[in-house]
Amino acid sequence: xxxxxxILMSLAWAAGAYAVDGAEILQKVDRNLAPASYELxxxxxxxxxxxxxxxxxxYTVKKGKEMVAGVFLSPASEKGRSTxxxxxxxxxxxxxxxxxxxxxxxxxxxxxxxxxxxxxxxDYSDEYDVVxxxxxxxxxxxxxxxxxxxxxxDRLKMWVDRERVVPTRIECKTEADMLxxxxxxxxIQDFGGGFVRPAVIETDSPLYKGYKSVMIFAKLKLxxxxxxxxxxxxxxxxxxxxx
Amino acid sequence: xxxxxxxxxxxxxxxxxxxALLAGVLALGLFTAALAARAEEYSFEPSETEKKPYRFGxxxxxxxxxxxxxxxxxLYKARFYDRRxxxxxxxxxxxxxxxxxxxxxxxKAFARIQxxxxxxxxxxxxxxxxxxxxxxxxxxxxxxxxxxxxxxxxGKGYAWNPVAFVDRPKDPDDPELNLEGFYMAGFxxxxxxxxxxxxxxxxxLLLPVDHGLNRDFGESGHINVAAKVYVLLYDTDIDVxxxxxxxxxxxxxxxxxxxxxxxxxxxxxxAWIDDVRLKxxxxxxxxxxxxxxxxxxxxxLRYLSRIDTTYILEYYRNGTGYSGSEAREFFTFVDRAYDAxxxxxxxxxxxxxxxxxxxxxxxxxxxxxxxxxRVSQKxxxxxxxxxxAVTTILNLDDRSFSLSPELLYTRITNLELRLKGVLLHGGxxxxxxxxxxxxxxxxxxxxxF
Numbered sequence: 145x146x147x148x149x150x151i152l153m154s155l156a157w158a159a160g161a162y163a164v165d166g167a168e169i170l171q172k173v174d175r176n177l178a179p180a181s182y183e184l185x186x187x188x189x190x191x192x193x194x195x196x197x198x199x200x201x202x203y204t205v206k207k208g209k210e211m212v213a214g215v216f217l218s219p220a221s222e223k224g225r226s227t228x229x230x231x232x233x234x235x236x237x238x239x240x241x242x243x244x245x246x247x248x249x250x251x252x253x254x255x256x257x258x259x260x261x262x263x264x265x266x267d268y269s270d271e272y273d274v275v276x277x278x279x280x281x282x283x284x285x286x287x288x289x290x291x292x293x294x295x296x297x298d299r300l301k302m303w304v305d306r307e308r309v310v311p312t313r314i315e316c317k318t319e320a321d322m323l324x325x326x327x328x329x330x331x332i333q334d335f336g337g338g339f340v341r342p343a344v345i346e347t348d349s350p351l352y353k354g355y356k357s358v359m360i361f362a363k364l365k366l367x368x369x370x371x372x373x374x375x376x377x378x379x380x381x382x383x384x385x386x387x
Numbered sequence: 388x389x390x391x392x393x394x395x396x397x398x399x400x401x402x403x404x405x406x407a408l409l410a411g412v413l414a415l416g417l418f419t420a421a422l423a424a425r426a427e428e429y430s431f432e433p434s435e436t437e438k439k440p441y442r443f444g445x446x447x448x449x450x451x452x453x454x455x456x457x458x459x460x461x462l463y464k465a466r467f468y469d470r471r472x473x474x475x476x477x478x479x480x481x482x483x484x485x486x487x488x489x490x491x492x493x494x495k496a497f498a499r500i501q502x503x504x505x506x507x508x509x510x511x512x513x514x515x516x517x518x519x520x521x522x523x524x525x526x527x528x529x530x531x532x533x534x535x536x537x538x539x540x541x542g543k544g545y546a547w548n549p550v551a552f553v554d555r556p557k558d559p560d561d562p563e564l565n566l567e568g569f570y571m572a573g574f575x576x577x578x579x580x581x582x583x584x585x586x587x588x589x590x591x592l593l594l595p596v597d598h599g600l601n602r603d604f605g606e607s608g609h610i611n612v613a614a615k616v617y618v619l620l621y622d623t624d625i626d627v628x629x630x631x632x633x634x635x636x637x638x639x640x641x642x643x644x645x646x647x648x649x650x651x652x653x654x655x656x657x658a659w660i661d662d663v664r665l666k667x668x669x670x671x672x673x674x675x676x677x678x679x680x681x682x683x684x685x686x687x688l689r690y691l692s693r694i695d696t697t698y699i700l701e702y703y704r705n706g707t708g709y710s711g712s713e714a715r716e717f718f719t720f721v722d723r724a725y726d727a728x729x730x731x732x733x734x735x736x737x738x739x740x741x742x743x744x745x746x747x748x749x750x751x752x753x754x755x756x757x758x759x760x761r762v763s764q765k766x767x768x769x770x771x772x773x774x775x776a777v778t779t780i781l782n783l784d785d786r787s788f789s790l791s792p793e794l795l796y797t798r799i800t801n802l803e804l805r806l807k808g809v810l811l812h813g814g815x816x817x818x819x820x821x822x823x824x825x826x827x828x829x830x831x832x833x834x835x836f
Contacts, residue, residue: 185436189429192771198800201435218435220444221801221835230585233622233646240565243540246624246644246652248691255765255772255797294649352769360431371579372528376624377588377617378577384490384525386438 166274166286172309174267177341181207183385184364188263190256193354200254202263203386205367211374212264215382226382227253229264230374232294237379244376249296257325257349257357261296268302271295282306297324308332310341325349335364441489444836448482452829461721463823465741468728472508479506495523518567534572539592541615541628543644543654546759546780547703549683550640550656552630553594553613558751559759559780560791560809570600586619596634605634622646637661650691658683663707668743670719672736681706695765701758707747708755711784715816717748754818756783772798787813787820805831
């Protein structure tokens with residue numbers, strides 16, 4: 145009986161050792177998308193059903209698990225608006241209005257399908273637990289659940305390319321499993337520094353029928369910043385970080 | 388309602404040329420923005436991310452307004468006692484704001500000039516002034532030194548900021564308008580750390596009132612010292628601020644702001660002012676002055692619903708405001724002064740009343756207790772870039788109020804269209820009942836470049 149128990153325990157350990165670990169995949173996804181601390185430029189485009197569009201260029205810096213700051217470079221009406229995220233806290237600084245005001249993750253500083261959580265995104269593994277994993281021929285499918293109620297989307301369903309370990313599609317859902325939006329990761333590009341990742345994220349939403357938003361990435365690179373950059377007092381100066 | 392003095396014809400000609408230039412900028416902006424909005428493909432060119440050492444920008448704005456006058460109101464009588472103007476009364480305002488900046492290593496120079504052109508019942512008038520003009524140095528991420536004309540932007544309130552000791556007062560009817568700064572020198576020192584206390588920053592300022600600098604701040608011949616300490620403690624923004632000097636009474640205060648849920652923010656401000664002098668007038672026109680220690684405060688919240696409706700609610704206690712009965716005394720005096728002018732041709736009392744409306748009685752909100760409530764709906768019916776809103780400011784002392792519906796549309800890049808109505812309601816003797824108008828309708832076209 146004792147031998148049988150040992151054999152069963154050994155088999156269970158071996159199965160666990162070789163099983164695919166969803167949390168590990170999610171961490172790889174994060175590191176393949178960007179280093180923990182970086183700077184990058186993004187263009188955000190809102191496209192209406194008739195093809196009319198509106199574009200924004202945003203410079204973003206991130207440090208560690210929970211510090212993200214950004215500043216809009218264009219269009220002229222938005223230039224100088226800066227955003228700051230420290231964990232669950234988010235602020236928006238509008239030069240004309242003056243002081244930074246607190247904003248929420250579900251709001252959108254630019255309108256359209258992307259909200260503040262999409263624009264000031266943290267690592268997925270810092271905000272979500274893997275609660276399900278399915279293995280397909282070319283993809284993993286991860287079911288993610290928000291670690292806290294303050295995260296913008298309660299559940300994510302993420303399709304991950306098995307070869308590159310980067311997302312190809314993410315469905316963002318409410319706790320009641322209602323689809324809020326879908327993100328499509330496209331156009332794999334080499335950003336240098338070992339980062340080969342999708343350069344374009346398109347999104348659509350059943351809440352905005354016919355509308356589409358696009359996020360294009362450029363000049364993603366590893367860069368370290370002092371903590372003081374991620375403070376309210378520094379918000380009017382974020383653009384000075386650009387080189 | 389901005390009212391301007393009469394102007395000579397040469398200035399009128401200049402103003403019309405400025406008007407033509409503004410209209411041209413607006414029309415060109417509309418055309419190019421509409422073309423850009425229709426382009427089919429999207430791309431991200433390297434030139435869009437290149438940093439330039441200089442920047443130019445600004446906006447051109449056109450704002451036609453139609454006022455519905457209240458000829459029986461005390462403040463109408465004080466303003467128009469010696470003339471008759473058409474009702475409704477139209478006004479056209481044109482603004483050109485030019486921003487220029489230059490960055491060189493750790494140095495930055497910035498200037499913002501605003502040119503305002505008004506056409507009122509009194510003809511054309513023009514005003515050009517630097518809103519900001521400063522030199523800043525940033526030797527490290529922890530330190531920024533600034534000198535020149537700039538705004539400090541203290542406080543957490545949306546409609547009012549009783550702790551904004553070194554800023555000009557906001558217009559609660561349009562709180563997002565940029566403000567003219569004061570000439571100051573100061574620095575920001577920032578320190579970040581781990582733990583519940585995440586950030587500390589210290590921002591002292593020197594504000595001189597002398598040699599023509601900051602003449603509208605207070606008594607001349609003094610250098611005033613102000614300082615603010617900010618901390619982010621347990622996810623709560625907290626500021627403590629002080630102003631000491633002889634140009635204005637000393638004051639100190641604090642504010643806070645915190646998200647208590649992802650979609651709910653609360654904030655507050657508290658300010659104490661020592662020995663502030665308050666001028667009052669009774670119904671007979673006798674002016675008295677008293678010295679009080681005043682406390683002003685504000686509490687508010689901002690809530691975002693599941694369907695993207697934003698609610699802003701604020702209560703404001705104006706410690707230097709008048710009580711309802713004190714305001715009624717003033718309005719009674721104005722009525723009597725006007726009657727004396729009409730029946731006996733005696734203009735002295737009504738002139739005195741008109742002068743008083745330029746001071747404390749003429750402030751945006753001269754009484755003590757106010758409630759501000761704004762509801763805005765982002766993109767209803769899936770109409771992108773469209774935000775309708777309704778705002779009310781309620782005077783809790785006399786129950787009079789303003790109600791302002793507005794429609795904001797920003798679909799065309801850099802072009803903002805806003806249609807806004809303001810309805811004022813209140814009985815005789817109440818704040819909004821005695822304003823010179825019963826309301827107004829305005830359209831604002833702003834093109835940023």
